[in-house]
Amino acid sequence: MRNDMISGLFGAMTCEYRMNIIANNLANAHTTGFKQEKLAFEDVFVSYAHDEIRQPVLSVREKELFPEAVNLAQVRLAGTKTDFSQGSFKNSENPLDVAISGPGFFKLQTDDGLLYTRNGNFHLTADGTLVNADGFEVQGDGGAIVLPPNTRVDINESGQIFADGALTAQLDVVEVQDPDVALEKYGQNLYRPREEGAVVEQEAQQSTVNQGFLEAANINIIEEMVNMIETQRAFEAYSKVMSNSNDTCLKSIAKVGKSTS
Structure with missing residues:
Protein backbone atom coordinates (compact mmCIF):
# COMPACT_ATOMS: atom_id res chain seq x y z
CA MET A 1 0.00 0.00 0.00
CA ARG A 2 1.28 3.46 -0.86
CA ASN A 3 2.63 5.51 2.01
CA ASP A 4 0.28 8.41 1.24
CA MET A 5 -2.68 6.02 1.53
CA ILE A 6 -1.40 4.76 4.89
CA SER A 7 -0.86 8.31 6.16
CA GLY A 8 -4.35 9.32 5.06
CA LEU A 9 -5.89 6.24 6.68
CA PHE A 10 -4.21 6.73 10.05
CA GLY A 11 -4.94 10.45 9.92
CA ALA A 12 -8.64 9.77 9.37
CA MET A 13 -8.69 7.17 12.17
CA THR A 14 -7.00 9.66 14.49
CA CYS A 15 -9.65 12.26 13.66
CA GLU A 16 -12.42 9.76 14.33
CA TYR A 17 -10.98 8.95 17.75
CA ARG A 18 -10.49 12.61 18.55
CA MET A 19 -14.08 13.35 17.55
CA ASN A 20 -15.31 10.71 20.01
CA ILE A 21 -13.31 12.37 22.81
CA ILE A 22 -14.66 15.82 21.94
CA ALA A 23 -18.24 14.51 21.78
CA ASN A 24 -17.86 12.92 25.22
CA ASN A 25 -16.45 16.16 26.64
CA LEU A 26 -19.37 18.16 25.27
CA ALA A 27 -21.91 15.61 26.52
CA ASN A 28 -20.50 16.07 30.05
CA ALA A 29 -20.14 19.84 29.95
CA HIS A 30 -22.76 20.13 32.70
CA THR A 31 -21.70 17.07 34.72
CA THR A 32 -20.61 18.01 38.22
CA GLY A 33 -16.89 17.53 38.78
CA PHE A 34 -16.24 16.13 35.29
CA LYS A 35 -12.67 16.43 33.98
CA GLN A 36 -12.13 16.73 30.26
CA GLU A 37 -10.09 14.30 28.20
CA LYS A 38 -7.30 15.40 25.91
CA LEU A 39 -5.42 13.45 23.28
CA ALA A 40 -1.69 12.86 23.46
CA PHE A 41 0.34 12.21 20.32
CA GLU A 42 3.75 10.73 19.58
CA ASP A 43 5.97 10.44 16.52
CA VAL A 44 6.59 7.09 14.86
CA PHE A 45 9.87 7.20 12.99
CA VAL A 46 10.31 5.13 9.85
CA SER A 47 13.88 4.51 8.73
CA TYR A 48 15.41 2.68 5.82
CA ALA A 49 18.27 0.18 5.67
CA HIS A 50 20.92 2.72 4.70
CA ASP A 51 19.90 4.89 7.68
CA GLU A 52 21.30 2.22 10.00
CA ILE A 53 24.83 2.66 8.62
CA ARG A 54 26.49 4.68 11.38
CA GLN A 55 29.88 5.32 9.76
CA PRO A 56 30.39 7.10 6.42
CA VAL A 57 30.52 4.70 3.48
CA LEU A 58 31.60 6.09 0.10
CA SER A 59 29.00 4.07 -1.77
CA VAL A 60 26.25 5.58 0.37
CA ARG A 61 27.45 8.90 1.81
CA GLU A 62 30.69 10.66 2.63
CA LYS A 63 29.70 12.11 6.00
CA GLU A 64 27.63 11.05 8.98
CA LEU A 65 24.14 12.48 8.98
CA PHE A 66 23.39 15.08 11.61
CA PRO A 67 21.12 14.70 13.39
CA GLU A 68 20.83 10.93 13.16
CA ALA A 69 18.92 9.85 10.08
CA VAL A 70 15.16 9.85 10.28
CA ASN A 71 13.68 9.93 6.84
CA LEU A 72 10.02 9.86 7.74
CA ALA A 73 7.97 10.73 10.81
CA GLN A 74 4.29 9.98 11.19
CA VAL A 75 2.04 11.06 14.04
CA ARG A 76 0.24 8.38 16.00
CA LEU A 77 -1.95 8.44 19.08
CA ALA A 78 -0.15 7.81 22.35
CA GLY A 79 -3.41 7.77 24.33
CA THR A 80 -5.71 10.09 26.21
CA LYS A 81 -4.93 12.23 29.19
CA THR A 82 -7.32 13.55 31.82
CA ASP A 83 -7.08 17.26 32.53
CA PHE A 84 -7.46 17.60 36.31
CA SER A 85 -7.44 21.40 36.34
CA GLN A 86 -9.87 23.16 38.67
CA GLY A 87 -13.45 23.76 37.54
CA SER A 88 -15.51 26.77 38.59
CA ALA A 216 -18.57 22.51 37.43
CA ALA A 217 -16.89 20.59 34.61
CA ASN A 218 -13.59 22.15 33.47
CA ILE A 219 -14.76 22.30 29.86
CA ASN A 220 -14.77 25.36 27.61
CA ILE A 221 -17.70 24.64 25.31
CA ILE A 222 -16.62 27.17 22.66
CA GLU A 223 -13.11 25.72 22.56
CA GLU A 224 -14.49 22.19 22.19
CA MET A 225 -16.81 23.29 19.38
CA VAL A 226 -13.84 24.84 17.57
CA ASN A 227 -11.92 21.58 18.07
CA MET A 228 -14.86 19.67 16.62
CA ILE A 229 -14.95 21.82 13.47
CA GLU A 230 -11.17 21.55 13.10
CA THR A 231 -11.32 17.76 13.46
CA GLN A 232 -14.12 17.48 10.91
CA ARG A 233 -12.16 19.53 8.38
CA ALA A 234 -9.04 17.44 9.00
CA PHE A 235 -11.02 14.23 8.47
CA GLU A 236 -12.29 15.56 5.14
CA ALA A 237 -8.73 16.43 4.12
CA TYR A 238 -7.41 12.96 4.99
CA SER A 239 -10.32 11.38 3.10
CA LYS A 240 -9.32 13.46 0.07
CA VAL A 241 -5.73 12.24 0.40
CA MET A 242 -6.92 8.62 0.30
CA SER A 243 -9.21 9.32 -2.65
CA ASN A 244 -6.43 11.00 -4.64
CA SER A 245 -4.01 8.19 -3.80
CA ASN A 246 -6.50 5.61 -5.03
CA ASP A 247 -7.10 7.55 -8.25
CA THR A 248 -3.35 7.76 -8.87
CA CYS A 249 -2.95 4.02 -8.36
CA LEU A 250 -5.80 3.22 -10.77
CA LYS A 251 -4.36 5.50 -13.43
CA SER A 252 -0.89 3.97 -13.01
CA ILE A 253 -2.26 0.43 -13.29
CA ALA A 254 -4.27 1.34 -16.38
CA LYS A 255 -1.19 2.78 -18.11
CA VAL A 256 1.32 0.04 -17.22
CA GLY A 257 1.95 -2.14 -20.27
CA LYS A 258 -0.27 -0.05 -22.50
CA SER A 259 1.02 0.16 -26.06
CA THR A 260 2.28 3.61 -26.99
CA SER A 261 2.30 2.91 -30.75
Missing part, protein backbone atom coordinates in the same frame (compact mmCIF):
# COMPACT_ATOMS: atom_id res chain seq x y z
CA PHE A 89 -17.88 26.67 41.58
CA LYS A 90 -21.65 26.96 41.45
CA ASN A 91 -23.76 27.69 44.53
CA SER A 92 -26.29 24.94 45.25
CA GLU A 93 -27.37 26.14 48.71
CA ASN A 94 -27.58 22.48 49.74
CA PRO A 95 -25.65 21.88 53.00
CA LEU A 96 -24.73 18.35 51.89
CA ASP A 97 -23.16 19.54 48.63
CA VAL A 98 -19.41 20.10 48.86
CA ALA A 99 -16.76 21.14 46.34
CA ILE A 100 -13.01 20.70 46.63
CA SER A 101 -10.75 23.65 45.93
CA GLY A 102 -7.39 22.15 45.04
CA PRO A 103 -6.20 18.76 43.78
CA GLY A 104 -8.00 16.55 46.32
CA PHE A 105 -10.51 13.73 45.86
CA PHE A 106 -13.39 12.28 47.86
CA LYS A 107 -13.35 8.53 48.46
CA LEU A 108 -16.36 6.28 47.90
CA GLN A 109 -16.98 2.66 48.83
CA THR A 110 -18.30 0.87 45.74
CA ASP A 111 -18.94 -2.72 44.67
CA ASP A 112 -15.43 -2.65 43.15
CA GLY A 113 -13.72 -1.27 46.22
CA LEU A 114 -12.61 2.26 47.09
CA LEU A 115 -12.80 4.72 44.21
CA TYR A 116 -12.18 8.46 43.86
CA THR A 117 -14.38 11.32 42.70
CA ARG A 118 -14.53 15.11 42.46
CA ASN A 119 -18.33 15.13 42.48
CA GLY A 120 -19.49 16.28 45.90
CA ASN A 121 -23.24 16.01 45.26
CA PHE A 122 -24.14 13.98 48.36
CA HIS A 123 -27.32 13.13 50.24
CA LEU A 124 -28.46 11.08 53.25
CA THR A 125 -30.17 7.70 53.13
CA ALA A 126 -33.07 6.80 55.44
CA ASP A 127 -30.63 5.59 58.10
CA GLY A 128 -28.51 8.77 57.87
CA THR A 129 -25.62 7.37 55.78
CA LEU A 130 -23.94 9.93 53.52
CA VAL A 131 -23.92 8.65 49.92
CA ASN A 132 -23.47 9.97 46.40
CA ALA A 133 -26.12 10.01 43.66
CA ASP A 134 -25.44 6.33 42.85
CA GLY A 135 -25.78 5.23 46.47
CA PHE A 136 -22.07 4.68 47.12
CA GLU A 137 -21.01 5.43 50.69
CA VAL A 138 -18.89 8.53 51.19
CA GLN A 139 -15.85 7.63 53.26
CA GLY A 140 -14.73 9.34 56.43
CA ASP A 141 -11.83 8.72 58.75
CA GLY A 142 -13.68 5.76 60.25
CA GLY A 143 -15.38 4.37 57.16
CA ALA A 144 -18.95 5.24 56.22
CA ILE A 145 -20.31 8.55 57.52
CA VAL A 146 -23.59 8.32 59.47
CA LEU A 147 -25.27 11.53 60.67
CA PRO A 148 -28.06 11.94 63.24
CA PRO A 149 -31.49 12.64 61.73
CA ASN A 150 -33.07 16.11 61.71
CA THR A 151 -29.88 18.00 62.57
CA ARG A 152 -28.24 21.06 61.09
CA VAL A 153 -25.17 19.98 59.16
CA ASP A 154 -22.12 22.22 58.91
CA ILE A 155 -18.92 21.27 57.07
CA ASN A 156 -15.77 23.33 57.51
CA GLU A 157 -12.85 23.80 55.11
CA SER A 158 -10.99 20.84 56.61
CA GLY A 159 -13.91 18.51 55.90
CA GLN A 160 -15.04 18.20 59.51
CA ILE A 161 -18.79 17.56 59.74
CA PHE A 162 -20.78 19.05 62.62
CA ALA A 163 -24.34 18.01 63.50
CA ASP A 164 -26.06 20.73 65.53
CA GLY A 165 -22.61 22.06 66.45
CA ALA A 166 -21.17 18.74 67.59
CA LEU A 167 -18.24 17.23 65.67
CA THR A 168 -19.65 14.03 64.19
CA ALA A 169 -17.43 12.92 61.31
CA GLN A 170 -14.52 13.84 59.06
CA LEU A 171 -14.67 13.68 55.25
CA ASP A 172 -11.85 11.61 53.83
CA VAL A 173 -10.28 14.04 51.36
CA VAL A 174 -6.97 12.87 49.90
CA GLU A 175 -4.49 14.10 47.33
CA VAL A 176 -2.94 11.72 44.80
CA GLN A 177 0.58 12.01 43.44
CA ASP A 178 0.52 12.37 39.63
CA PRO A 179 -3.22 11.69 39.25
CA ASP A 180 -3.06 11.85 35.44
CA VAL A 181 -0.64 8.90 35.58
CA ALA A 182 -1.96 7.00 38.61
CA LEU A 183 -5.70 7.25 37.94
CA GLU A 184 -7.98 6.29 35.08
CA LYS A 185 -11.67 6.92 34.52
CA TYR A 186 -13.91 4.13 35.79
CA GLY A 187 -17.30 5.50 34.73
CA GLN A 188 -20.05 7.26 36.68
CA ASN A 189 -17.65 10.17 37.19
CA LEU A 190 -15.33 7.97 39.28
CA TYR A 191 -11.63 7.18 39.09
CA ARG A 192 -9.70 4.03 39.92
CA PRO A 193 -5.98 3.14 40.07
CA ARG A 194 -4.51 2.27 36.67
CA GLU A 195 -2.81 -0.68 38.31
CA GLU A 196 -2.42 -2.09 41.79
CA GLY A 197 -0.20 0.09 43.93
CA ALA A 198 -0.18 2.93 41.41
CA VAL A 199 -1.94 5.40 43.71
CA VAL A 200 0.11 7.15 46.38
CA GLU A 201 -2.24 9.00 48.72
CA GLN A 202 -1.34 11.84 51.03
CA GLU A 203 -3.32 14.01 53.40
CA ALA A 204 -4.95 17.02 51.79
CA GLN A 205 -2.50 19.90 52.18
CA GLN A 206 -3.49 22.09 49.25
CA SER A 207 -7.21 21.25 49.22
CA THR A 208 -10.11 22.83 51.06
CA VAL A 209 -13.77 21.81 51.27
CA ASN A 210 -16.50 24.33 50.38
CA GLN A 211 -19.97 23.60 51.74
CA GLY A 212 -23.01 24.47 49.64
CA PHE A 213 -21.10 24.50 46.36
CA LEU A 214 -20.54 22.07 43.49
CA GLU A 215 -17.61 22.03 41.07
Whole structure:
Protein backbone atom coordinates (compact mmCIF):
# COMPACT_ATOMS: atom_id res chain seq x y z
CA MET A 1 0.00 0.00 0.00
CA ARG A 2 1.28 3.46 -0.86
CA ASN A 3 2.63 5.51 2.01
CA ASP A 4 0.28 8.41 1.24
CA MET A 5 -2.68 6.02 1.53
CA ILE A 6 -1.40 4.76 4.89
CA SER A 7 -0.86 8.31 6.16
CA GLY A 8 -4.35 9.32 5.06
CA LEU A 9 -5.89 6.24 6.68
CA PHE A 10 -4.21 6.73 10.05
CA GLY A 11 -4.94 10.45 9.92
CA ALA A 12 -8.64 9.77 9.37
CA MET A 13 -8.69 7.17 12.17
CA THR A 14 -7.00 9.66 14.49
CA CYS A 15 -9.65 12.26 13.66
CA GLU A 16 -12.42 9.76 14.33
CA TYR A 17 -10.98 8.95 17.75
CA ARG A 18 -10.49 12.61 18.55
CA MET A 19 -14.08 13.35 17.55
CA ASN A 20 -15.31 10.71 20.01
CA ILE A 21 -13.31 12.37 22.81
CA ILE A 22 -14.66 15.82 21.94
CA ALA A 23 -18.24 14.51 21.78
CA ASN A 24 -17.86 12.92 25.22
CA ASN A 25 -16.45 16.16 26.64
CA LEU A 26 -19.37 18.16 25.27
CA ALA A 27 -21.91 15.61 26.52
CA ASN A 28 -20.50 16.07 30.05
CA ALA A 29 -20.14 19.84 29.95
CA HIS A 30 -22.76 20.13 32.70
CA THR A 31 -21.70 17.07 34.72
CA THR A 32 -20.61 18.01 38.22
CA GLY A 33 -16.89 17.53 38.78
CA PHE A 34 -16.24 16.13 35.29
CA LYS A 35 -12.67 16.43 33.98
CA GLN A 36 -12.13 16.73 30.26
CA GLU A 37 -10.09 14.30 28.20
CA LYS A 38 -7.30 15.40 25.91
CA LEU A 39 -5.42 13.45 23.28
CA ALA A 40 -1.69 12.86 23.46
CA PHE A 41 0.34 12.21 20.32
CA GLU A 42 3.75 10.73 19.58
CA ASP A 43 5.97 10.44 16.52
CA VAL A 44 6.59 7.09 14.86
CA PHE A 45 9.87 7.20 12.99
CA VAL A 46 10.31 5.13 9.85
CA SER A 47 13.88 4.51 8.73
CA TYR A 48 15.41 2.68 5.82
CA ALA A 49 18.27 0.18 5.67
CA HIS A 50 20.92 2.72 4.70
CA ASP A 51 19.90 4.89 7.68
CA GLU A 52 21.30 2.22 10.00
CA ILE A 53 24.83 2.66 8.62
CA ARG A 54 26.49 4.68 11.38
CA GLN A 55 29.88 5.32 9.76
CA PRO A 56 30.39 7.10 6.42
CA VAL A 57 30.52 4.70 3.48
CA LEU A 58 31.60 6.09 0.10
CA SER A 59 29.00 4.07 -1.77
CA VAL A 60 26.25 5.58 0.37
CA ARG A 61 27.45 8.90 1.81
CA GLU A 62 30.69 10.66 2.63
CA LYS A 63 29.70 12.11 6.00
CA GLU A 64 27.63 11.05 8.98
CA LEU A 65 24.14 12.48 8.98
CA PHE A 66 23.39 15.08 11.61
CA PRO A 67 21.12 14.70 13.39
CA GLU A 68 20.83 10.93 13.16
CA ALA A 69 18.92 9.85 10.08
CA VAL A 70 15.16 9.85 10.28
CA ASN A 71 13.68 9.93 6.84
CA LEU A 72 10.02 9.86 7.74
CA ALA A 73 7.97 10.73 10.81
CA GLN A 74 4.29 9.98 11.19
CA VAL A 75 2.04 11.06 14.04
CA ARG A 76 0.24 8.38 16.00
CA LEU A 77 -1.95 8.44 19.08
CA ALA A 78 -0.15 7.81 22.35
CA GLY A 79 -3.41 7.77 24.33
CA THR A 80 -5.71 10.09 26.21
CA LYS A 81 -4.93 12.23 29.19
CA THR A 82 -7.32 13.55 31.82
CA ASP A 83 -7.08 17.26 32.53
CA PHE A 84 -7.46 17.60 36.31
CA SER A 85 -7.44 21.40 36.34
CA GLN A 86 -9.87 23.16 38.67
CA GLY A 87 -13.45 23.76 37.54
CA SER A 88 -15.51 26.77 38.59
CA PHE A 89 -17.88 26.67 41.58
CA LYS A 90 -21.65 26.96 41.45
CA ASN A 91 -23.76 27.69 44.53
CA SER A 92 -26.29 24.94 45.25
CA GLU A 93 -27.37 26.14 48.71
CA ASN A 94 -27.58 22.48 49.74
CA PRO A 95 -25.65 21.88 53.00
CA LEU A 96 -24.73 18.35 51.89
CA ASP A 97 -23.16 19.54 48.63
CA VAL A 98 -19.41 20.10 48.86
CA ALA A 99 -16.76 21.14 46.34
CA ILE A 100 -13.01 20.70 46.63
CA SER A 101 -10.75 23.65 45.93
CA GLY A 102 -7.39 22.15 45.04
CA PRO A 103 -6.20 18.76 43.78
CA GLY A 104 -8.00 16.55 46.32
CA PHE A 105 -10.51 13.73 45.86
CA PHE A 106 -13.39 12.28 47.86
CA LYS A 107 -13.35 8.53 48.46
CA LEU A 108 -16.36 6.28 47.90
CA GLN A 109 -16.98 2.66 48.83
CA THR A 110 -18.30 0.87 45.74
CA ASP A 111 -18.94 -2.72 44.67
CA ASP A 112 -15.43 -2.65 43.15
CA GLY A 113 -13.72 -1.27 46.22
CA LEU A 114 -12.61 2.26 47.09
CA LEU A 115 -12.80 4.72 44.21
CA TYR A 116 -12.18 8.46 43.86
CA THR A 117 -14.38 11.32 42.70
CA ARG A 118 -14.53 15.11 42.46
CA ASN A 119 -18.33 15.13 42.48
CA GLY A 120 -19.49 16.28 45.90
CA ASN A 121 -23.24 16.01 45.26
CA PHE A 122 -24.14 13.98 48.36
CA HIS A 123 -27.32 13.13 50.24
CA LEU A 124 -28.46 11.08 53.25
CA THR A 125 -30.17 7.70 53.13
CA ALA A 126 -33.07 6.80 55.44
CA ASP A 127 -30.63 5.59 58.10
CA GLY A 128 -28.51 8.77 57.87
CA THR A 129 -25.62 7.37 55.78
CA LEU A 130 -23.94 9.93 53.52
CA VAL A 131 -23.92 8.65 49.92
CA ASN A 132 -23.47 9.97 46.40
CA ALA A 133 -26.12 10.01 43.66
CA ASP A 134 -25.44 6.33 42.85
CA GLY A 135 -25.78 5.23 46.47
CA PHE A 136 -22.07 4.68 47.12
CA GLU A 137 -21.01 5.43 50.69
CA VAL A 138 -18.89 8.53 51.19
CA GLN A 139 -15.85 7.63 53.26
CA GLY A 140 -14.73 9.34 56.43
CA ASP A 141 -11.83 8.72 58.75
CA GLY A 142 -13.68 5.76 60.25
CA GLY A 143 -15.38 4.37 57.16
CA ALA A 144 -18.95 5.24 56.22
CA ILE A 145 -20.31 8.55 57.52
CA VAL A 146 -23.59 8.32 59.47
CA LEU A 147 -25.27 11.53 60.67
CA PRO A 148 -28.06 11.94 63.24
CA PRO A 149 -31.49 12.64 61.73
CA ASN A 150 -33.07 16.11 61.71
CA THR A 151 -29.88 18.00 62.57
CA ARG A 152 -28.24 21.06 61.09
CA VAL A 153 -25.17 19.98 59.16
CA ASP A 154 -22.12 22.22 58.91
CA ILE A 155 -18.92 21.27 57.07
CA ASN A 156 -15.77 23.33 57.51
CA GLU A 157 -12.85 23.80 55.11
CA SER A 158 -10.99 20.84 56.61
CA GLY A 159 -13.91 18.51 55.90
CA GLN A 160 -15.04 18.20 59.51
CA ILE A 161 -18.79 17.56 59.74
CA PHE A 162 -20.78 19.05 62.62
CA ALA A 163 -24.34 18.01 63.50
CA ASP A 164 -26.06 20.73 65.53
CA GLY A 165 -22.61 22.06 66.45
CA ALA A 166 -21.17 18.74 67.59
CA LEU A 167 -18.24 17.23 65.67
CA THR A 168 -19.65 14.03 64.19
CA ALA A 169 -17.43 12.92 61.31
CA GLN A 170 -14.52 13.84 59.06
CA LEU A 171 -14.67 13.68 55.25
CA ASP A 172 -11.85 11.61 53.83
CA VAL A 173 -10.28 14.04 51.36
CA VAL A 174 -6.97 12.87 49.90
CA GLU A 175 -4.49 14.10 47.33
CA VAL A 176 -2.94 11.72 44.80
CA GLN A 177 0.58 12.01 43.44
CA ASP A 178 0.52 12.37 39.63
CA PRO A 179 -3.22 11.69 39.25
CA ASP A 180 -3.06 11.85 35.44
CA VAL A 181 -0.64 8.90 35.58
CA ALA A 182 -1.96 7.00 38.61
CA LEU A 183 -5.70 7.25 37.94
CA GLU A 184 -7.98 6.29 35.08
CA LYS A 185 -11.67 6.92 34.52
CA TYR A 186 -13.91 4.13 35.79
CA GLY A 187 -17.30 5.50 34.73
CA GLN A 188 -20.05 7.26 36.68
CA ASN A 189 -17.65 10.17 37.19
CA LEU A 190 -15.33 7.97 39.28
CA TYR A 191 -11.63 7.18 39.09
CA ARG A 192 -9.70 4.03 39.92
CA PRO A 193 -5.98 3.14 40.07
CA ARG A 194 -4.51 2.27 36.67
CA GLU A 195 -2.81 -0.68 38.31
CA GLU A 196 -2.42 -2.09 41.79
CA GLY A 197 -0.20 0.09 43.93
CA ALA A 198 -0.18 2.93 41.41
CA VAL A 199 -1.94 5.40 43.71
CA VAL A 200 0.11 7.15 46.38
CA GLU A 201 -2.24 9.00 48.72
CA GLN A 202 -1.34 11.84 51.03
CA GLU A 203 -3.32 14.01 53.40
CA ALA A 204 -4.95 17.02 51.79
CA GLN A 205 -2.50 19.90 52.18
CA GLN A 206 -3.49 22.09 49.25
CA SER A 207 -7.21 21.25 49.22
CA THR A 208 -10.11 22.83 51.06
CA VAL A 209 -13.77 21.81 51.27
CA ASN A 210 -16.50 24.33 50.38
CA GLN A 211 -19.97 23.60 51.74
CA GLY A 212 -23.01 24.47 49.64
CA PHE A 213 -21.10 24.50 46.36
CA LEU A 214 -20.54 22.07 43.49
CA GLU A 215 -17.61 22.03 41.07
CA ALA A 216 -18.57 22.51 37.43
CA ALA A 217 -16.89 20.59 34.61
CA ASN A 218 -13.59 22.15 33.47
CA ILE A 219 -14.76 22.30 29.86
CA ASN A 220 -14.77 25.36 27.61
CA ILE A 221 -17.70 24.64 25.31
CA ILE A 222 -16.62 27.17 22.66
CA GLU A 223 -13.11 25.72 22.56
CA GLU A 224 -14.49 22.19 22.19
CA MET A 225 -16.81 23.29 19.38
CA VAL A 226 -13.84 24.84 17.57
CA ASN A 227 -11.92 21.58 18.07
CA MET A 228 -14.86 19.67 16.62
CA ILE A 229 -14.95 21.82 13.47
CA GLU A 230 -11.17 21.55 13.10
CA THR A 231 -11.32 17.76 13.46
CA GLN A 232 -14.12 17.48 10.91
CA ARG A 233 -12.16 19.53 8.38
CA ALA A 234 -9.04 17.44 9.00
CA PHE A 235 -11.02 14.23 8.47
CA GLU A 236 -12.29 15.56 5.14
CA ALA A 237 -8.73 16.43 4.12
CA TYR A 238 -7.41 12.96 4.99
CA SER A 239 -10.32 11.38 3.10
CA LYS A 240 -9.32 13.46 0.07
CA VAL A 241 -5.73 12.24 0.40
CA MET A 242 -6.92 8.62 0.30
CA SER A 243 -9.21 9.32 -2.65
CA ASN A 244 -6.43 11.00 -4.64
CA SER A 245 -4.01 8.19 -3.80
CA ASN A 246 -6.50 5.61 -5.03
CA ASP A 247 -7.10 7.55 -8.25
CA THR A 248 -3.35 7.76 -8.87
CA CYS A 249 -2.95 4.02 -8.36
CA LEU A 250 -5.80 3.22 -10.77
CA LYS A 251 -4.36 5.50 -13.43
CA SER A 252 -0.89 3.97 -13.01
CA ILE A 253 -2.26 0.43 -13.29
CA ALA A 254 -4.27 1.34 -16.38
CA LYS A 255 -1.19 2.78 -18.11
CA VAL A 256 1.32 0.04 -17.22
CA GLY A 257 1.95 -2.14 -20.27
CA LYS A 258 -0.27 -0.05 -22.50
CA SER A 259 1.02 0.16 -26.06
CA THR A 260 2.28 3.61 -26.99
CA SER A 261 2.30 2.91 -30.75
